[in-house]
Amino acid sequence: MSPSALAVDRRSAVPLQQQLVAAFRDAILSGRIVAGQRVLSSRELSTHLAVSRNTVVNALERLHAEGYLVTVRGVGTFVAESAYRRVPVRLHRARTALVPSRFAASALEVESLVENLDIAVPFRPGVPALDRFPAAAFKRCFDVNALAERDFDYPEALGYAPLRRAIAARLAQSRGIVVDADEILITGGAQTALAAIAQVLLDPGDRAVIEDPAYPNAVAILRAKSAAMIAVPVDEAGICVERFARRAARLAYVTPSHQYPMGWVLSLERRLKLLAWAERCGAWIVEDDYDSEFDYTGRRPPALHALAAGGRVLYVGTFSKTLAPALRIGYIIVPPELRRALRAAHAILGGAPALFVQAALARFIERGYLGRHIARMRRLYDERREAAAQALREHCAHDLCVMDAGAGLHFVALLRKGIDDRAASRLAAQSGLVVPALSSYAIERTGMNGLVVGFAATPPVRAWRAAQHLAQVL
Amino acid sequence: MSPSALAVDRRSAVPLQQQLVAAFRDAILSGRIVAGQRVLSSRELSTHLAVSRNTVVNALERLHAEGYLVTVRGVGTFVAESAYRRVPVRLHRARTALVPSRFAASALEVESLVENLDIAVPFRPGVPALDRFPAAAFKRCFDVNALAERDFDYPEALGYAPLRRAIAARLAQSRGIVVDADEILITGGAQTALAAIAQVLLDPGDRAVIEDPAYPNAVAILRAKSAAMIAVPVDEAGICVERFARRAARLAYVTPSHQYPMGWVLSLERRLKLLAWAERCGAWIVEDDYDSEFDYTGRRPPALHALAAGGRVLYVGTFSKTLAPALRIGYIIVPPELRRALRAAHAILGGAPALFVQAALARFIERGYLGRHIARMRRLYDERREAAAQALREHCAHDLCVMDAGAGLHFVALLRKGIDDRAASRLAAQSGLVVPALSSYAIERTGMNGLVVGFAATPPVRAWRAAQHLAQVL
Numbered sequence: 001m002s003p004s005a006l007a008v009d010r011r012s013a014v015p016l017q018q019q020l021v022a023a024f025r026d027a028i029l030s031g032r033i034v035a036g037q038r039v040l041s042s043r044e045l046s047t048h049l050a051v052s053r054n055t056v057v058n059a060l061e062r063l064h065a066e067g068y069l070v071t072v073r074g075v076g077t078f079v080a081e082s083a084y085r086r087v088p089v090r091l092h093r094a095r096t097a098l099v100p101s102r103f104a105a106s107a108l109e110v111e112s113l114v115e116n117l118d119i120a121v122p123f124r125p126g127v128p129a130l131d132r133f134p135a136a137a138f139k140r141c142f143d144v145n146a147l148a149e150r151d152f153d154y155p156e157a158l159g160y161a162p163l164r165r166a167i168a169a170r171l172a173q174s175r176g177i178v179v180d181a182d183e184i185l186i187t188g189g190a191q192t193a194l195a196a197i198a199q200v201l202l203d204p205g206d207r208a209v210i211e212d213p214a215y216p217n218a219v220a221i222l223r224a225k226s227a228a229m230i231a232v233p234v235d236e237a238g239i240c241v242e243r244f245a246r247r248a249a250r251l252a253y254v255t256p257s258h259q260y261p262m263g264w265v266l267s268l269e270r271r272l273k274l275l276a277w278a279e280r281c282g283a284w285i286v287e288d289d290y291d292s293e294f295d296y297t298g299r300r301p302p303a304l305h306a307l308a309a310g311g312r313v314l315y316v317g318t319f320s321k322t323l324a325p326a327l328r329i330g331y332i333i334v335p336p337e338l339r340r341a342l343r344a345a346h347a348i349l350g351g352a353p354a355l356f357v358q359a360a361l362a363r364f365i366e367r368g369y370l371g372r373h374i375a376r377m378r379r380l381y382d383e384r385r386e387a388a389a390q391a392l393r394e395h396c397a398h399d400l401c402v403m404d405a406g407a408g409l410h411f412v413a414l415l416r417k418g419i420d421d422r423a424a425s426r427l428a429a430q431s432g433l434v435v436p437a438l439s440s441y442a443i444e445r446t447g448m449n450g451l452v453v454g455f456a457a458t459p460p461v462r463a464w465r466a467a468q469h470l471a472q473v474l
Numbered sequence: 475m476s477p478s479a480l481a482v483d484r485r486s487a488v489p490l491q492q493q494l495v496a497a498f499r500d501a502i503l504s505g506r507i508v509a510g511q512r513v514l515s516s517r518e519l520s521t522h523l524a525v526s527r528n529t530v531v532n533a534l535e536r537l538h539a540e541g542y543l544v545t546v547r548g549v550g551t552f553v554a555e556s557a558y559r560r561v562p563v564r565l566h567r568a569r570t571a572l573v574p575s576r577f578a579a580s581a582l583e584v585e586s587l588v589e590n591l592d593i594a595v596p597f598r599p600g601v602p603a604l605d606r607f608p609a610a611a612f613k614r615c616f617d618v619n620a621l622a623e624r625d626f627d628y629p630e631a632l633g634y635a636p637l638r639r640a641i642a643a644r645l646a647q648s649r650g651i652v653v654d655a656d657e658i659l660i661t662g663g664a665q666t667a668l669a670a671i672a673q674v675l676l677d678p679g680d681r682a683v684i685e686d687p688a689y690p691n692a693v694a695i696l697r698a699k700s701a702a703m704i705a706v707p708v709d710e711a712g713i714c715v716e717r718f719a720r721r722a723a724r725l726a727y728v729t730p731s732h733q734y735p736m737g738w739v740l741s742l743e744r745r746l747k748l749l750a751w752a753e754r755c756g757a758w759i760v761e762d763d764y765d766s767e768f769d770y771t772g773r774r775p776p777a778l779h780a781l782a783a784g785g786r787v788l789y790v791g792t793f794s795k796t797l798a799p800a801l802r803i804g805y806i807i808v809p810p811e812l813r814r815a816l817r818a819a820h821a822i823l824g825g826a827p828a829l830f831v832q833a834a835l836a837r838f839i840e841r842g843y844l845g846r847h848i849a850r851m852r853r854l855y856d857e858r859r860e861a862a863a864q865a866l867r868e869h870c871a872h873d874l875c876v877m878d879a880g881a882g883l884h885f886v887a888l889l890r891k892g893i894d895d896r897a898a899s900r901l902a903a904q905s906g907l908v909v910p911a912l913s914s915y916a917i918e919r920t921g922m923n924g925l926v927v928g929f930a931a932t933p934p935v936r937a938w939r940a941a942q943h944l945a946q947v948l
Contacts, residue, residue: 191824350665
């Protein structure tokens with residue numbers, strides 16, 4: 001056997017010994033050297049390859065151990081009879097081309113909505129002001145040395161107990177929701193929460209009510225469970241409960257504080273009707289309160305969970321909007337009947353966030369940093385919201401109509417007839433603006449024509465300039 | 475209206491103003507005070523309730539804002555006509571009792587295997603030596619101040635780039651797997667990885683090959699997708715590929731380095747046959763290499779991924795066994811055809827771990843801490859493995875036969891006929907030992923009778939004592 005078959009690369013990060021083993025294996029498996037063939041001695045290989053004798057000896061030992069080589073004492077070393085040739089690997093791309101599962105197909109659709117986003121892009125929806133992330137305070141809350149041996153283990157299935165207590169206390173203060181810490185399940189963000197809920201509540205074919213237009217990730221998750229979707233239009237008072245009041249479903253997914261994407265707030269009347277419907281047909285309500293802390297009017301009705309005294313409502317919260325998406329922490333307030341199943345499902349899906357981050361966030365809330373940060377951000381976002389709306393009214397009044405419901409981190413701007421929102425969104429992207437087309441959030445609904453405008457991460461000066469660019473695009 | 479309807483609790487964590495608002499809402503929604511009814515003045519309420527005037531004024535303003543109250547100037551304040559009564563909430567437990575989804579049902583089965591586990595319990599499988607977690611080194615790697623604004627955003631969908639590079643470098647050194655950092659997708663642990671893979675590869679009814687006995691969480695995830703499972707027995711050389719070689723399937727889930735739970739290593743011959751089968755029928759192989767770093771024999775064949783040159787193998791790794799489960803970080807080496815779909819699916823399921831932890835782990839690997847920790851743990855676990863096996867042979871030789879394949883963090887001890895493993899496991903749990911029954915991991919297979927014994931987290935002295943206890947139980 002010629003040692004030239006065993007090329008090694010001295011600039012590679014892979015150790016020489018490792019390379020030598022891999023080269024031998026490859027030569028055997030590909031049939032370039034065959035069973036029974038003699039292998040050069042370690043001395044000869046060392047000389048030919050200019051690799052230290054020790055490295056060669058170790059590599060050969062490894063190959064012996066793996067069963068590729070055998071040594072006959074006094075005769076020599078050979079490729080073992082049992083060293084099988086590798087199946088020829090050919091990538092038949094045509095044959096093996098991925099036929100994606102239904103879930104993968106809808107996941108890919110959603111991806112195209114959010115691909116290639118950069119933090120610096122003006123008007124990008126769904127992100128808080130990350131330039132104001134309180135990094136110093138957050139770092140002070142990290143203390144891995146304070147963690148005990150138990151804390152390096154799999155996290156408690158419900159989540160880190162001090163964090164659950166801190167969230168319960170905050171919910172009482174800021175949302176009027178009074179719950180015990182044991183009713184809270186910590187998740188890896190709102191997405192993980194929705195995925196676990198869908199797994200526990202839905203079997204293929206079960207009916208699920210969803211707002212139209214809707215949060216695309218929620219739609220993808222319902223599609224993943226092959227749910228039969230009942231898409232219900234929303235208006236200024238939120239989801240039109242009357243439209244499905246006589247139909248039964250297993251669950252209804254709603255965003256009452258700030259409908260996604262329209263921004264409308266579900267009225268008290270509709271809230272009560274929705275709860276009555278759920279009671280009547282035994283449905284569960286999933287209340288996604290993703291940006292609930294940002295209400296600039298003070299007029300918002302109480303959470304569904306507070307109105308229903310918890311009965312049939314799963315309340316989903318997240319720290320992605322109040323603090324930073326990078327944390328990946330959210331939570332569910334779970335009705336007692338669902339607690340065991342949801343805890344088990346969430347554990348199996350592997351959704352629990354790292355304990356270190358849970359512990360840091362617990363301290364961050366307990367020490368009052370979160371409350372202060374949110375209060376500051378509420379003022380900041382209120383200013384930015386005014387500035388963004390003002391800039392668009394100033395520069396794009398002819399083509400756009402801002403619909404500002406006074407909540408959340410984004411609003412919708414309706415486009416005048418004659419402008420196609422997908423085309424406008426594409427053109428805007430080319431000039432560096434991320435303003436997704438409203439029609440891309442529609443499920444069955446037609447006639448949606450507008451742009452979704454995020455304001456929280458866009459300072460006034462940049463909003464002004466961005467509005468000028470947008471005017472040119474339109 | 476009598477103020478006695480508005481009880482406040484001074485010891486509660488909920489601020490008095492918040493309590494007052496909630497009490498008013500509740501009285502209105504429950505119909506105790508009705509539309510048009512007059513409300514006492516803030517001065518009167520303040521006196522009757524012994525709460526500061528300011529608190530009462532703020533509470534009333536909030537109720538005005540929410541639309542519960544209206545003030546007629548010069549006349550007084552009234553419960554608004556538009557203040558709707560709450561639907562009477564009755565929890566019809568019988569009617570609404572949860573009929574769990576198929577997934578929830580199998581999740582609950584798995585939960586019973588691992589419930590109420592404590593770190594201090596001897597022989598508990600699946601956990602590394604957490605008493606040796608290198609907390610000081612890990613803390614030095616945490617540096618949230620070093621993160622830029624961009625880093626507080628949603629994590630890059632593939633995971634933090636420096637961590638992907640660090641993992642790629644380590645795979646080349648320790649497993650002979652040469653991949654580009656862009657082929658790696660960071661997940662929230664092995665569970666999250668499996669959940670995303672199942673979502674992308676499987677539609678209801680698709681066939682999936684699985685080892686029997688098997689890792690229960692993987693079984694639950696396949697059941698969640700309503701996969702048609704082909705359960706294939708394992709023997710000393712791993713999964714019996716011959717048994718399904720003529721059948722087609724969409725995927726095969728295997729644990730080649732250390733079969734879970736049996737501990738056997740998949741032979742080179744079977745590895746090549748498995749790869750040939752996948753090529754023939756266009757199936758994907760999911761190689762779960764959960765505790766691959768712990769091979770005490772040096773004889774283990776290369777990873778399937780290395781043998782197949784990547785073609786049809788999704789390699790799943792985790793840091794739960796090498797470092798700590800609390801991190802919640804794993805990864806998948808993704809074939810190029812699946813990359814976009816898997817990245818999108820994982821993003822929608824919300825599986826990405828917190829960026830801070832990804833960044834800390836990247837530094838921990840780059841600075842060589844992980845390599846040193848694993849080398850130390852390999853020596854430690856080898857000693858603990860010997861000690862546990864020795865202790866069981868000493869004390870339970872009559873009833874148990876230790877099957878130590880020389881890898882991983884656990885081994886199986888077969889029970890002699892006449893002892894039922896579930897009964898033995900239950901009794902052991904009562905005397906403080908966690909040794910799950912082998913038969914509880916079986917899918918279709920009968921005749922499994924043994925205990926799964928974890929040794930990594932059990933020091934020799936405790937193993938000795940635990941074996942004595944187990945002998946008494948048996």
